[in-house]
Amino acid sequence: MKLTNALNLPQPFVDAATSDHRYVDKRYSATAILKGTREAILQRRHDDEISNDVADMVWAIFGTAVHGILEQGEESQSQIKENKLVVDLPNGYQLSGIFDLYDDATGTVTDYKTASVWKVKFGCWDDWKPKADTDQFDDWRKQTLIYCWMLRQIGFDAHRGEIVALLKDHSKTKAKINEHPPLPVWQIGWDFTAEDFEQIEAWIMAKFEEIERCEKLPDEELPLCTEAERWTRPGKFAVMKKGRKSAVRLYDDKNDAYQRAAGENRNTSGEPFYVEERKGSDPKCMDYCTACEFCAYWQQTYGKEAQA
Numbered sequence: 001m002k003l004t005n006a007l008n009l010p011q012p013f014v015d016a017a018t019s020d021h022r023y024v025d026k027r028y029s030a031t032a033i034l035k036g037t038r039e040a041i042l043q044r045r046h047d048d049e050i051s052n053d054v055a056d057m058v059w060a061i062f063g064t065a066v067h068g069i070l071e072q073g074e075e076s077q078s079q080i081k082e083n084k085l086v087v088d089l090p091n092g093y094q095l096s097g098i099f100d101l102y103d104d105a106t107g108t109v110t111d112y113k114t115a116s117v118w119k120v121k122f123g124c125w126d127d128w129k130p131k132a133d134t135d136q137f138d139d140w141r142k143q144t145l146i147y148c149w150m151l152r153q154i155g156f157d158a159h160r161g162e163i164v165a166l167l168k169d170h171s172k173t174k175a176k177i178n179e180h181p182p183l184p185v186w187q188i189g190w191d192f193t194a195e196d197f198e199q200i201e202a203w204i205m206a207k208f209e210e211i212e213r214c215e216k217l218p219d220e221e222l223p224l225c226t227e228a229e230r231w232t233r234p235g236k237f238a239v240m241k242k243g244r245k246s247a248v249r250l251y252d253d254k255n256d257a258y259q260r261a262a263g264e265n266r267n268t269s270g271e272p273f274y275v276e277e278r279k280g281s282d283p284k285c286m287d288y289c290t291a292c293e294f295c296a297y298w299q300q301t302y303g304k305e306a307q308a
């Protein structure tokens, strides 16, 4: 990746943003396989052409700094810190991963994350406990499950994943009115079963088979990242009332929205109710995919082609 420095920030910022990471043929990290295959391959294929500005990387620098500080702590006898694992896979590819902390006494992999309060807020009840049916933390769960699976391949009895999230935009004032969690650190964990390990193993194998197949394809033929991988927010149909800024109600289904507006208009004079279409979006593609300029979907949906 090429680095730019539009704000002419001091050299230590540039140094901190500079990575000595080099892609290794046929080796993908746990974090890379959690992305869409199109994104993972485009990032690797166009690494020399992708550029990012140092100022836009402050949160990545912040995350690296946090890991660096926590890594300096003394581990207990049963703990292993920041260890790189590489697991050989049947198709000749390799899965790599660096976990933050493993405690062999409890079989727990812990990963530190710097996150936004919103990540937690969307997935929790008012008491800041995770909702039972939320998929908000699936990425964290899957990452620690992959690390546990990798550790198990080399003989450890890893069976629990934990995330310690440092909430970078936490506000004490908002915490007092329960709009933010009580403290700027929030934790979540999962106990993994034999079935979880069977499923993740099957998923890893299938993902690497897909990567092997897709590496032979040109950019435009790579499978589109799924909605989950694009963090898609589906479009909505808003029932609006003249003179009111916010929607009366949002509907997923167009017909439901039109029926509601028509029903309201039957009971009101002047037909003040109407339906407004709110377009869906893909926040990942729009703001967080460094390979977006090489992706036909992004070009057509958000790039110059979309504005033409």
Ligand code: SF4
Residues within 6 Å of the ligand: 036, 038, 039, 042, 224, 225, 229, 230, 282, 284, 285, 286, 289, 291, 292, 295, 296, 297, 298
């Ligand atoms: S822009 Fe979106 S669809 Fe294209 S590679 Fe990135 S995440 Fe995937």
